Amino acid sequence: MKLKYLIVCLFVVLMSIVGQVSAQEPTPFIEPPIWEFDGLRIEYQRVNVAISDQVATTHIEQLFVNDNDWMLEGEYLFPLPEGAAVSQLTMWVDGSPIEAKILERDEAQQIYDEIVRQLRDPALLKYVGTQAIQANVFPIPPRDERRIEIEYTQILPADNGLIHFTYPQSSDLYTNTPLDEQSIRVEVQSNEEIRAIYSPSHAVDIFRDGDFRAVAGYEAFDVQPDKDFELYYTVSPEEIGLNLLSYKEAGQDGFFLLLVAPSVQVDEVVAKDVILVMDTSGSMEGEKMAQAKEAAQYVVDHLNPEDRFNIVAFSTGVRVYQSELVAASQPGDYSSFINGLEAIGGTNISQALLEAAAQVENGRPTTLIFLTDGLATEGITDTPLLLDSVQQATPDNVRIFAFGVGDDVDTLLLDSLTQNQHGTTSYVRPFEAIDEEVGNFYTKISTPVLANVHLEVDGVQVEQMYPAELPDLFAGTQLVLTGRYRSGGAAVITLSGEVNGRTQTFTYHDNSFRNSGGDDFIPRLWATRAIGHLLTEIRLHGEDAELVQSVVNLSIRYGIITPYTSFLIE
Structure with a gap:
């Protein structure tokens, strides 16, 4: 349910009453009153996720506040992650369990389409084609609040040791005002060693408790969530794990992301x-x-x-x-x-x-x-x-x-x-x-584990990689590397470096760069890294016209605000 949807419903009711009065007897024109709606406010949204060997249990707690002097009514609609196979669903309102149901894709799409058509608002379009949770949890009395809790379990997809979790969070589903408080906590436990943990959507703090448990946390205040929360993590028995993600549109060069992460516990530490x-x-x-x-x-x-x-x-x-x-x-x-x-x-x-x-x-x-x-x-x-x-x-x-x-x-x-x-x-x-x-x-x-790091890709031509100079690898940390590639296909990736004066090499076979499709967040991530590199060069060496133009071109193409293009976006 959305505030604008509530306003539309109330407007229709008011107009029908005015129509009935007009049909009974003519009345002089009276300027209609101006209705001010503070609408629903979300005081907090707290999300706790427990992932154990690809089985994710997500618990959501939201506190809705009605700041108006009248009651608000409607239905609660929560989109489920795309491709989620929900095996368990529980829902509470103010601590009491209520009846809720899972809408299948077609039924959920009809509701999304109806809201978008009435409000001419595309905010829900990204959820078309997904399942949804629906329940009658309102009305909310004037100056009152409702606490909603949802818990569902799903099996996360895995691709060659890479696991992907998504939490669909757009507060525009419920309110147009910022959330007072938002927190997301994801605890990962695995029987295989956890390597890289990375969120392309949010800045997360990562705590590692050995090789088999890690926690990623995000917290913000007075925030208007505008994108889903996404988290990738990798598991690998290798001493240094490496995972590849890629994206390519037909007829264009592709984009790739490499996640490189050594073990938290290592057999040999570089003396320094x-x-x-x-x-x-x-x-x-x-x-x-x-x-x-x-x-x-x-x-x-x-x-x-x-x-x-x-x-x-x-x-x-x-x-x-x-x-x-x-x-x-x-x-x-x-x-x-x-x-x-x-x-x-x-x-x-x-x-x-x-x-x-x-x-x-x-x-x-x-x-x-x-x-x-x-x-x-x-x-x-x-x-x-x-x-x-x-x-x-x-x-x-x-x-x-x-x-x-x-x-x-x-x-x-x-x-x-x-x-x-x-x-x-x-x-x-x-x-x-x-x-x-x-x-x-x-x-x-x-705890350094590999110094003077070098990376080579055989089988696929890669270029424009960032960071341009690879840092040393340390136990429990990770390297996030982005770049471009010409044509998709199978590749062998070699990572080499020095350990206590000896050269050590790690070879990774069976890596495939996509010929089409893939993870569409990678192009913007690459552009962000490329712009950051260019801005550093400008800051250190002066405003070279070619560098500035490169920043402007990337900024406009990928919608990234920079000191040279913010006026174009505001």
């Missing part, structure tokens, strides 16, 4: 060096300094036994914990060094990074964690010169991960540093906790 480069200038005084110390403590506490580390603190000058890298198995009194750091002086970024680079051992994977809250005020202060000197001094085996704290950091410097060394940049706003950001990040990259 970790160098913490910490800003201790005067601007770090107070809570920022305290949190930076907590972050450094966390990183060193969670090193693997085979790792080595050092700490480089900088302000006007540089202080180092030890003159050379220290074995994590014999760390010494690093806590006293960290706790003794004080925020005072200027910001000598160049000396700190050059000191860190001088400690790197060629060939050994090295993670450099760089934390700063400001601009260079000592040493080399010119950004291009600083970048050039650091790049020349830093070996290729170093990955720089930068954390910019506050709003006054040199974003060009940080982004360029991390791009040159195949790392990432994270920006910590003033109200965010530095130690939590660094701790969460280090948990993800603490």
